[in-house]
Amino acid sequence: MTRTLITGANRGIGRALAELAHAEGHKVIAAMRDPATATDLPQGITRLKLDVTAQGDLDAMEHALASQPLDRLMCNAGLGFRKDRIGGDTGTIAEWQAVMAANVTGVFMTISAALPALRRANGAKISIISSQMGSSTLAAGGAYAYRASKAAALNIGMTLAADLKAEGIAVGIYHPGWVRTDMGGTRADLSAEESAVGLLSCLEALTLDQTGGFFNWDGRPHPV
Numbered sequence: 001m002t003r004t005l006i007t008g009a010n011r012g013i014g015r016a017l018a019e020l021a022h023a024e025g026h027k028v029i030a031a032m033r034d035p036a037t038a039t040d041l042p043q044g045i046t047r048l049k050l051d052v053t054a055q056g057d058l059d060a061m062e063h064a065l066a067s068q069p070l071d072r073l074m075c076n077a078g079l080g081f082r083k084d085r086i087g088g089d090t091g092t093i094a095e096w097q098a099v100m101a102a103n104v105t106g107v108f109m110t111i112s113a114a115l116p117a118l119r120r121a122n123g124a125k126i127s128i129i130s131s132q133m134g135s136s137t138l139a140a141g142g143a144y145a146y147r148a149s150k151a152a153a154l155n156i157g158m159t160l161a162a163d164l165k166a167e168g169i170a171v172g173i174y175h176p177g178w179v180r181t182d183m184g185g186t187r188a189d190l191s192a193e194e195s196a197v198g199l200l201s202c203l204e205a206l207t208l209d210q211t212g213g214f215f216n217w218d219g220r221p222h223p224v
Helices: 012-023 055-064 093-120 144-167 192-205
Strands: 003-007 027-032 046-049 072-075 125-129 170-175 214-216
Touching (some): 003 012, 012 192, 055 093, 072 093, 093 125, 125 192, 144 170
Parallel strands (some): 003 027, 027 046
């Protein structure tokens, strides 16, 4: 049975990923800041308290995974912030720090804490949910904090892929599409469930030959 840990699994894409992976037979660990907000997850899904910016939670996760293999890690937790623009509301230092802590440091520290368990699995895979807004090729102005954080997450994924390839651990970085969530809004193209189907399929199809690649939710290569 594939053992899969998904961060930010209490709502939106993360919840859809947890429910889909469970339905497909994975042993799912749904990590979230407040497990009390997801008491209605399907029976059989394990809920884990995890704020990816809290060292104590990361240490507890590493302890909870001790001596067990982890086949899949999906780093979905993140913080949206799109108000900043040059010459206008640039956001505060505290707001920038919060975005970077969740979307950059949190991703790296989550993977670091899970790495011993990933190394115990045979052919483990890591998924990092970035965004097309992290693409330097497609930079379109505005949203500096969010774009910078997602570009950094993309770089972290590519760097980790280089370091972990020799150990047989593949890393994929993904744009989840424009999704109807609290962040994406009601006019977005995809439901969370549609995005989750594509993202989970992409991760299962990921090979070491593709490690470090940046892909759309439907598997198409995405410009870096």
